């Protein structure tokens with residue numbers, strides 16, 4: 001998933017994301033059919049975007065990703081013909097009055113200080129009562145959990161047909177990427193940025209979903 005190019009991304013992602021129905025399903029639980037304005041950051045090839053577009057057919061949906069080939073692949077999907085795709089850095093996102101801003105599997109690409117700035121910016125971009133939904137990887141609190149979750153994750157990828165080296169390469173950069181960002185520290189960052197409620201409706205291994213309400 002981390003290393004997959006645009007061409008093979010969709011196929012590989014579904015083999016690599018543990019319990020992907022539960023993970024993406026929980027993210028989607030916080031996006032409502034009545035939402036009018038939605039921004040997805042780091043949309044990749046539009047796996048989640050397709051789910052959002054299916055649930056919110058009348059919404060104004062914008063997506064940002066810094067990789068032109070991922071955006072191109074997303075833009076080719078017929079179900080996403082009404083979505084606005086923008087090639088750019090999520091840190092430069094802009095706009096206001098969003099009902100929901102959502103990101104999956106990408107917050108770890110930006111460093112701690114930029115993430116804090118981005119979280120505060122997202123809060124400002126939401127309308128009152130709007131939601132920031134972040135479905136991502138977070139570093140577990142103990143070495144015991146790290147080893148256990150990595151082993152479980154590799155076993156899952158092997159059972160989905162990846163070779164051992166493919167599975168190991170997939171998660172090799174994980175701890176570097178996640179840094180010190182635990183689900184608890186990220187939730188605190190959202191509270192410090194002024195989100196009135198912060199909840200964690202899903203957590204499994206390295207994966208978690210954090211929702212901040214403006």
Ligand SMILES: C[S@@+](CC[C@H](N)C(=O)[O-])C[C@H]1O[C@@H](n2cnc3c(N)ncnc32)[C@H](O)[C@@H]1O
Nearest residue numbers: 042043044065066067070089090104105106109
């Ligand atoms: C692992 S993929 C996740 C894609 C999609 N959100 C999903 O869950 O399938 C990470 C995506 O983040 C994008 N990305 C990484 N850094 C970014 C940045 N600074 N701004 C925008 N997109 C970024 C990559 O181009 C890639 O498409």
